[in-house]
Amino acid sequence: MIAVPSHPFFENLDPANQRFIESKAGPFRLTVQDINNLIEIATDFEMWDCGLLENYWDESEFAAMQGKARKQATINRVKEKWQLLKESFPEYEKESITVVDRSNKIVFKEKKDNSKMLGSCPVFSPRTRCCNLQTLDAVINCGYDCSYCSIQSFYHNDEIIFHENFRGKLQQIKLDPQLIYHIGTGQSSDSLLWGNRNNVLGDLFEWVRENPNVILELKTKSANISYLLENDVPKNVIVTWSLNAESIVNNEEHRTAPLKSRLVAAEKVANKGVIVGFHLHPIVLFKGWQSEYAELVKSLTTRFNPEQVALVSMGTLTYIKPVIKILRRRKLRSKILQMPFEDAAGKWSYPVKLKQAFFCEIYQYFGAWADKVFFYLCMEDAGLWVPVFGYEHRDNTEFEEAMKSAYRKKIRLAGME
Numbered sequence: 001m002i003a004v005p006s007h008p009f010f011e012n013l014d015p016a017n018q019r020f021i022e023s024k025a026g027p028f029r030l031t032v033q034d035i036n037n038l039i040e041i042a043t044d045f046e047m048w049d050c051g052l053l054e055n056y057w058d059e060s061e062f063a064a065m066q067g068k069a070r071k072q073a074t075i076n077r078v079k080e081k082w083q084l085l086k087e088s089f090p091e092y093e094k095e096s097i098t099v100v101d102r103s104n105k106i107v108f109k110e111k112k113d114n115s116k117m118l119g120s121c122p123v124f125s126p127r128t129r130c131c132n133l134q135t136l137d138a139v140i141n142c143g144y145d146c147s148y149c150s151i152q153s154f155y156h157n158d159e160i161i162f163h164e165n166f167r168g169k170l171q172q173i174k175l176d177p178q179l180i181y182h183i184g185t186g187q188s189s190d191s192l193l194w195g196n197r198n199n200v201l202g203d204l205f206e207w208v209r210e211n212p213n214v215i216l217e218l219k220t221k222s223a224n225i226s227y228l229l230e231n232d233v234p235k236n237v238i239v240t241w242s243l244n245a246e247s248i249v250n251n252e253e254h255r256t257a258p259l260k261s262r263l264v265a266a267e268k269v270a271n272k273g274v275i276v277g278f279h280l281h282p283i284v285l286f287k288g289w290q291s292e293y294a295e296l297v298k299s300l301t302t303r304f305n306p307e308q309v310a311l312v313s314m315g316t317l318t319y320i321k322p323v324i325k326i327l328r329r330r331k332l333r334s335k336i337l338q339m340p341f342e343d344a345a346g347k348w349s350y351p352v353k354l355k356q357a358f359f360c361e362i363y364q365y366f367g368a369w370a371d372k373v374f375f376y377l378c379m380e381d382a383g384l385w386v387p388v389f390g391y392e393h394r395d396n397t398e399f400e401e402a403m404k405s406a407y408r409k410k411i412r413l414a415g416m417e
Contacts, residue, residue: 004035009043012331017042020054028071037075041082043328048090048338056081090335091287092247106143110198112164118173121379122187123150123318127345129382129393132400133182133217138166138200139189144221145254147334148282150323160194167203175211180404186219186240193220196227208234215407219279223257223265233274235411238310240277241266243300245292248284252336263299270308275410277311281378283358284317284336285350290361297365306372310410311403314359315378318349345381352381359388374406 004010004022013021021038024030030038042053062073121133140161142149163169175181185191185204196202208216218239228239241262244252249259257265270276278300283293300312317339319327327337341348349355359377363370376399377384385392393399 004039007036007039008325008329009039009331012329013039013042014046014052017046017053020052020057024057028074029068030071034071034075038078040328041078043331044082044337047328047331047333048085048335049333050085053078086338087340088338089285089287089289090338092251092335094247095250106158106160108160108162108197110164111140111161117163117169118183123379125345125347125379127381128379129377129385129399130379130396131182131376131403132396133184133187135187136183136185136204136216137188138163138185138191138204139194142189143193144190144256145332146221146256147252147254147327147330147332148284148317148336150319160189162198162200166198166200167206170203170207175213177213179213180408181211181214182217182400182404182407183214184217184219186217186242190222191218191220192222192224192228192239195224201227202231205231205234205237208236212236215404215411217277221253221256221262223261225265225269228269228274229272233269233272238275238277238407238411239266239269240279240311242279242281243296244280244282245284245286245289245296247286247288247292252284252334254332259296263303267303270304275308275310275407276304277309277313279313279315279378280362281313281315282317283314283362285339285354285358286335289358293362294365297362301366301369306369307410309369309373310407311374311376312366312369313376313378314362315380316350316355316358318344318347318379320347324348352384355380356384356387359384363388374403374410376403 004018004025010018010021021035021042025035028034038053045051045053045056056078057074058077059070059074061077062070065073117137119135119137121130121135124130141159143160194200204216208214212235214236216234216237218237219242220239221242243259243262246259249256266276266278280293280296317336324337327334340351340354342351344350344352359380363375366373366375375389377388382392393402
């Protein structure tokens, strides 16, 4: 065996995979690129619970070939089997999987700086339809560990940052009183996970009361609603839950609240008179996805009156290549990358035709809600809107205005304005 050139994933591989790649490097005269490809494929097989690389290696089939031709045919066959798995829907167990608990490693810090808290959606792209959401980084980093999360590419995993003098920084935000603002706090952390730690929610509520032209969206995967139930929630606050099929919640959204707990929490908040919303994002295809997403939508349409609900968004997995590398380096037990990738506005996602099919199907589950709740596709190709919803917005500005108008109307109908 010969030494394998340095690769960030190699040391994380199962020792059996390491030995196998080393054993083939010399006899097959593997190039650095060959070895890198095999390491990444072996990493995927391990993450997907699909066994060892050697189970997919069949050099005997090409025994009649010699040298480079035999090597290339053997590697290509491995790639074909890997690609076939990517094009097949993964299969999940219903129960939650076990992940290493890092709660005792989380460090809470207060940060004093002059950076702006208010910014634009971090995943904005001019090639997709965007609602022009403005984001407010009330807390930085998340205590959850969703296997698909892109936040991992931006922040240190174990440090949760709170702003020093948060109230003062809110007061420094300059708003035009003649404009309506839609601002969300769930982009760099979960909006409710930490409750009112450091008086974050208290300060936010005071700020939005002083700025009635702000529609503040608290986005969460938490069931931590005690502060909302025990205090008056301002008229211009909407609380939204990210939801998913139960198999995805249990296997890919580590340490988040169970699906049922989120639904119960949302119901309690809605029954208090607070407008709620739901993000079905990221929709993930797996064996049995139709029945689980249908069941999820049925739970929503039976638990909630559409007048209580401002929005339902749909979106799916979309990655830039650096995030894919980070997910592989973390090597969680996850099937999230077991998907067919296609270029999507400069990123990687499901093929557009496949997206159209599952967005259409899930939207149809909502039935009568279609005309009573604001539905939208989050950061998806504008060409998907007409096939899915039957209409489209001409540009992002029109989309933004339609969204804000729908939210304000729902607030008035709920008697909160």
